[in-house]
Amino acid sequence: MRISSCFVLPVGEEDMNLLRQPTSRRAFLTSSLAVGAGALGAGLLEAGAGEVAAEGGITQGDADILRFLSALETLETDFWQQYNELGGVQDSEVQGGSGSPTYTAALQVLDGDMPQYIHDNTEDEFTHFTFINAYLVAQGKQSVNLDRFRTLPSSKAKGAQKIKRLTNLMQLTVDTSWYTRYRSRTKNPDFGDSFPQAVPDLNNGQFPAIPRSDKDLAPKNHLQAIANTAGFHFATIEQGGSSLYPSLAQRVTSPEVLRILISIGPTETMHFQTWMDKAGNAPPLTDPTNGLTFPDLNSPPFGGEDFQTNLIMPEPTIFLDRKFPVCSIVRPTETAGAAEGAVAFLTRDGLFRGQSSEFFAFLNDLARRADAAQRAR
Numbered sequence: 001m002r003i004s005s006c007f008v009l010p011v012g013e014e015d016m017n018l019l020r021q022p023t024s025r026r027a028f029l030t031s032s033l034a035v036g037a038g039a040l041g042a043g044l045l046e047a048g049a050g051e052v053a054a055e056g057g058i059t060q061g062d063a064d065i066l067r068f069l070s071a072l073e074t075l076e077t078d079f080w081q082q083y084n085e086l087g088g089v090q091d092s093e094v095q096g097g098s099g100s101p102t103y104t105a106a107l108q109v110l111d112g113d114m115p116q117y118i119h120d121n122t123e124d125e126f127t128h129f130t131f132i133n134a135y136l137v138a139q140g141k142q143s144v145n146l147d148r149f150r151t152l153p154s155s156k157a158k159g160a161q162k163i164k165r166l167t168n169l170m171q172l173t174v175d176t177s178w179y180t181r182y183r184s185r186t187k188n189p190d191f192g193d194s195f196p197q198a199v200p201d202l203n204n205g206q207f208p209a210i211p212r213s214d215k216d217l218a219p220k221n222h223l224q225a226i227a228n229t230a231g232f233h234f235a236t237i238e239q240g241g242s243s244l245y246p247s248l249a250q251r252v253t254s255p256e257v258l259r260i261l262i263s264i265g266p267t268e269t270m271h272f273q274t275w276m277d278k279a280g281n282a283p284p285l286t287d288p289t290n291g292l293t294f295p296d297l298n299s300p301p302f303g304g305e306d307f308q309t310n311l312i313m314p315e316p317t318i319f320l321d322r323k324f325p326v327c328s329i330v331r332p333t334e335t336a337g338a339a340e341g342a343v344a345f346l347t348r349d350g351l352f353r354g355q356s357s358e359f360f361a362f363l364n365d366l367a368r369r370a371d372a373a374q375r376a377r
């Protein structure tokens with residue numbers, strides 16, 4: 001399936017000039033993303049996966065992996081931006097929004113530093129997609145532009161920018177099984193194992209992780225449930241990134257592209273561990289408006305080492321083959337189908353509720369291409 005060239009940034013002199021200039025990230029985005037499709041862009045799309053560039057550039061397979069990662073990082077940036085506008089630190093590094101003091105206070109129940117961590121995570125994601133796009137252009141490959149899919153509404157709460165978004169944080173279905181997956185000493189998803197949910201309700205409904213409007217700022221336990229949902233969602237997303245990078249790294253060809261993946265990937269893991277710690281601080285409660293319950297993870301039927309909230313480092317578990325001793329690892333890291341699996345996971349998460357069929361077609365095509373990439377020998 002060929003990517004429609006109208007979705008894709010061409011590699012033109014204008015892009016390269018932007019990369020050479022010490023311009024601001026925001027200026028790069030607003031300028032470069034407005035460029036239309038060109039002949040060179042169409043030509044590059046003809047290259048097959050794994051095809052080696054003629055003049056020492058990266059393979060098309062490596063570009064396909066990077067393009068998929070660029071898209072996901074763009075999507076991550078979009079929703080982290082929404083969190084930052086309402087609950088983070090709005091400053092020159094992460095601009096936009098003016099904060100919701102009441103929502104921010106609810107987040108700070110999980111940790112007083114939540115606004116700073118949200119800010120830093122947002123900035124990191126911004127740099128990830130901006131860097132990957134710039135690297136692709138420098139290698140004569142297309143960067144990725146999702147701007148045409150910015151169609152979803154913003155929160156109506158005071159403090160949020162009223163602009164169109166790529167992602168939806170107001171109807172999430174949050175898979176919290178990472179909480180037990182990283183605490184298991186005997187199971188690994190790469191062996192086909194599944195794991196119980198820490199917050200079963202979150203995995204079985206649609207819940208906001210940001211206030212949809214200022215009406216969501218009360219009653220108190222309703223707002224705290226929204227903040228708790230955010231706290232678990234942060235970790236759900238970042239554990240996904242922690243797995244995705246090592247999964248895809250196994251199929252890249254260029255040592256430099258490998259370096260990119262194994263340098264960005266661990267920052268996702270730094271995020272994940274931070275958020276795993278904060279999610280453990282989410283106060284047990286029931287939202288009086290919808291029944292969403294956050295259990296006390298230190299009490300039966302939870303509790304024990306699998307659930308204790310201060311366990312934020314991975315328990316060692318089975319890896320590669322049961323004949324080996326257990327090992328403390330990121331899990332899963334199976335490479336087959338990793339990109340398409342990530343899209344399916346994020347779709348089920350609800351982040352893309354309301355998105356167009358064109359959006360899903362484009363994202364799934366990027367994922368298919370990334371999963372078709374093979375390491376050239």
Ligand SMILES: [Fe+2]
Binds near residue numbers: 073076124125268
């Ligand atoms: Fe990232």
